Amino acid sequence: MPFGHHRFVRRIRTAVAAVVPAAALAVAGPVLGTTPADAAVTCRVTYTSTQWGTGSGGFTAAVDVKNSGDPLPDWTLTFTFPSSQRVSQGWSARWSQSGARVTARSESWNRPVASGGSVQIGFNGTWTGSNPPPTDFAVNGVPCQVAGASPSPSPSPSPSPSPSASPSASPDVPVDNPFAGVTGYVDPGWAADVESSAVRVDDAAAEKMRGLKTTSTAVWLNRIADVTGGSGVARTLKDHLDTAVEQGAGYITLVLHNLPDRDCRSRVSDAELHEQDNGLHRYKTEYVDAIAALLAEPEYRNLRVAAVIEPRALLDLVVGGALDTFPCEQAAASGVYVMGIRYALDTLAPLPNVYTYLDAGSAGWAGWESNFTALAALVTETARATSGGLAGLDGIATNVGDYVPLVEPFLTDPHQTVMGQQLLLSRFIDWNPHLHERDYAVAMRAALIAKGFPSSLGVVVDTSRNGWGGSARPTAVSTSGDLNTYVDESRVDRRPSRAAECNQKGAGLGARPVAAPVPDVDAYLWIKRPGESDGAGGPLLPEGSDRLADYRCDPDGSLTPWSGGFRPTGALPNAPLIGDWHHEQFVMLVDNAYPAL
Template sequence: MSQVPKRLRTGASAVAVGALLSAPMILGTTTTAVGAESHVDNPYAGATQYVNADWTANVVAEAAAVEATDPTLAQQMLSIKSTPTAVWMDRIGAIEGNVDGPGLKHHLDAAVAQKSGSTPIVLNVVIYDLPGRDCYALASNGELPATDAGLERYKTEYIDEIADLLDNPEYAGIRIAATVEPDSLPNLTTNLSEPACQQSAPYYRAGVAYALDKLHAIPNVYTYVDAAHSGWLGWDTNSVGAVQTFVEVAQSTIAGFASIDGFVTNTANSTPLSEPFLTDSSASINGMPIRSAKYYEWNFSFDEADWTADLYNQLVAAGFPATTGMLIDTSRNGWGGDARPTAVSTSTDLNTYVNESRIDRRIHRGAWCNPAGAGLGERPVASPSGYTASHLDAFVWIKPPGESDGSSTEIPNDEGKGFDRMCDPTYVAAKLGNQLTGALPGAPVSGKWFSTQFQQLVANAYPVIPADGTVDPTPDPTTDPTTDPTTDPTTDPTTDPTTDPTTDPADTSSPTVPAGLTAGTTTTSSIPLTWTASTDNVAVTGYDVYQGTVKIASTTTPSYTVTGLTADTAYTFSVRAKDAAANVSAASAAVTASTKAATTTPAGACKVTYSTNDWNTGFTGSAKITNTSSTALSAWTLAFTFPAGQQISQGWSAIFTQTGTTVSAANQAWNGTLAAGASVDIGFNATHTGTNTAPSTFTLNGTTCS
């Protein structure tokens, strides 16, 4: 007979039940100060991981809910109830605790209680509240605007508060692995054509650097910067730019490369760990490279094992230490179930061969929201074998299975989370090759419990979850094409004396002094600097940028943009060059430049970005409305005229009225307030008669928008 509880009380009782089921845990332990551990290379090695009792309670409740109709599925759920998952700090209110769960201190105290004797324990925490967060995904937009004021709040109300908690001596005996800002820096590689990402870019760089400075200063904290996934950055054109961004952000921190312990890929995504029947992305079918198939679009990296191996090699080549570790979020990339292929295709047609062979069953690799068919992946484990070239510190479950990626329909909320059509299963997405999104229906806003998704993930888990309370052994990893250790540039960072500048006493020559330091066109908060590259008897490795006498950044190129400055203020800068032997040049001639004065934009000023996705005689229209004035709006109405007789049939995020060719879109009750600098996204479905010319003018509350 099943041991699933028939019913759970809500609130504190449910949490208590989950806590009793969590493991490892020591009852009766008090939270007293624990001796700090030294900072190790791989924090997961030899350690347990923290089990979140709240997630456990959700799993137990879900098992109880399906017990009557599917007792096998219920038992499978109970088999994973004590799996460690990450704790997400997705807004300022999450630090103290909110309606979604207890705060960070609660989890820190619980981790202390779960620690067993001298065995280390790792608490996975996600740092996720950048100004202008997720500039390309409405479902996970955040509370802080991409402005100087937003950055200041991020620093003082978010990062500083988290760092103060983590630095408490009571928690010195816990290893804290921080996943730093999912999707942030990757957006700077691929989505800078998006106006919102252009606006967010300097705040992403400054915010991540500030977070790294604060977190790295705490010895028992380990920082892992998000590095997207193979289906996002796997192309050479994308990976090179991403690595350069990682280098620049690292060098802008106080500790440089040392401020980053590693990188985490596939966060909250479902890209497979490996493709067992597509092991060589360089192979061909009928004379055609399989990577040229429609599904892979010439991407060499088919899976996360490929991507982490490639990324590691590029990072080390760019200056990161060989000790840099990699994490893969395997919480939702198992792709088991009946749809999983059991053998390689025998077709000679390229696309058929790929589609019949791949275990990744998404309609497109860009389909990221609540994908139908996904399953739980490898369970969390330290130093997984068989992936030598990937330099994996661990498999981890950063995205707690069962938590939604975004709502299937528009749901008003106070968390800043918009309605992203990529989460709508009825939406035909141009970004996905004009296909439906493949998202599950009935999803709540991101981060909320989604029963349908969790049931699917357990049913489609790979490795399969036994229904007897045990975990299926890890399958043979030898199918992973990246297991050849010869691709590893070095397994021992101490064996290459060229990385230690003190071992070459012969090089005592400093680089030449940087010349021609010039300030470019300034903004109200930034000043771009350029200078002539220095020379050295061996090689110049970088430059340190000083504001007055204070070093504020490092860069490998003869240019740098200083951000986070005050409007209408004069600043003085100088630059010093350095080489691999730690020789530093004298300071360049100083340059003084002033930021622009802040301007007051007339009330009502606005900007509208309009786009469409067309098919036959129908289309979906999207409009991003931005209040570019310095005054908040308490209500708004957008007006425009269709030039070719288009007719709206359905709209969202606004109340649409159409009279002839004239359209007005008034705010809903929940989104009427539009702060200065803030944006709101609205959209509609409509028909046309063969011509779909865009409106030439938009007005907001009677004022013409740019």
């Protein structure tokens, strides 16, 4: 199969079994100014959801509406909840609910819908008792075919849902969106870590934690032994893949994170490989080739693999160069990052069940115009020189391991003025016009498409730690006339600086993993595993450690800001080494989850 095959079939949506559209039915009367003569409605709906809680809780649902009839000048989607579910917040439509009946009316920007076109809408909700999917979807009063309805398995203390609890993996690969219509792999190791915290808290908190144990998280391949086995490795890549097949998971997210001299902006990089020690050759032959060989095994052919390629690597070249960071300047001069990434894309892209997502930074670091432009150019330059070219990349990943909230509900326009001063001039926003991650992700995608990437380019956003809920979350816009006070009282992101990135105080779990939450976004995912430390933070390192503390993780330290002023790190104290379980952080993330657990 040639390179770029994924891009040619995206938006075809072969993730669900083909269905024959229902015959068009007459609309009972006028709907939002239209008549039955205006459009013959024929539609298909794909509904997916991810839930949390035991006995009751919340869920996030994505609804894909396919118009297979005449063009629709306007649309209204209706359905009925079969249980006690309630819509609490929705997007990409005007949502309302009366009793069990739910109505979603089009926005001005997602109508009309062409023949063969689709709209993607979604909502957060609550449930009690059970959370079965709706089945009576209708557009403008006309019933739709329902394809791929697949609520996530009910939470239970078991770290692995039974295969019968999730839909079977689709043999139709490649597909448009690898996350649509199927459930993700649940890592038993992460579930065990969650349980280790649950036994240390009160019953109410423990119930919330255990309700998360069936949530899909990514598998990080940080060293060669994570792939092939070795000292200290509890589960190899093969172990994860085998368990995913046993679970009946439809997809697994893998993070390739082992470039030579990786994390060049860190003063205490724990890179396994080094360019001067033949690191690039080892990266290719012992790491990437070994991953590709496993993923090509026939027993995994129906398992969709989302491969997130080298988080922050290209961003580090851009930011590290701007800050005159010598290791990053070395990495840029040698080309080791770019060559390694190109090899990974060249090797993985031809596999029909693999979907490649190249890391493209976050609003917190790459939102500034100069960084944004430079990173978009570097992503394009890196992908263009691969065998598949720009069409060979399935998508980009943003906010990986970062804390930028999906939206800032009370800060929507960076050019808004307070007493004559634009929000851009405030201490926190600091001239960065991308106020939240969803805006940044969609803007970066558009910039890349403008540079020649196909319009089918997808996006995944890491929402594992960007919830910023809890009692400190603002509920209304500030009324202050002071610019900095106005921004600080209005923002949900409570970091001391947009550059703060290590074990952040006040953070919470973000949106639960869900496919197609908003247009142009393939999924929200938990890529960084919630509860894992970003790095050791003072005042003391763990006993017996010979490692240095990362200044970004020092709770008493400060960051170098883009503009003048003292910026504390915002890091939690007494954090363990990077990758180790951080119980106190996990408790905080659960307490501050948004949507709340």
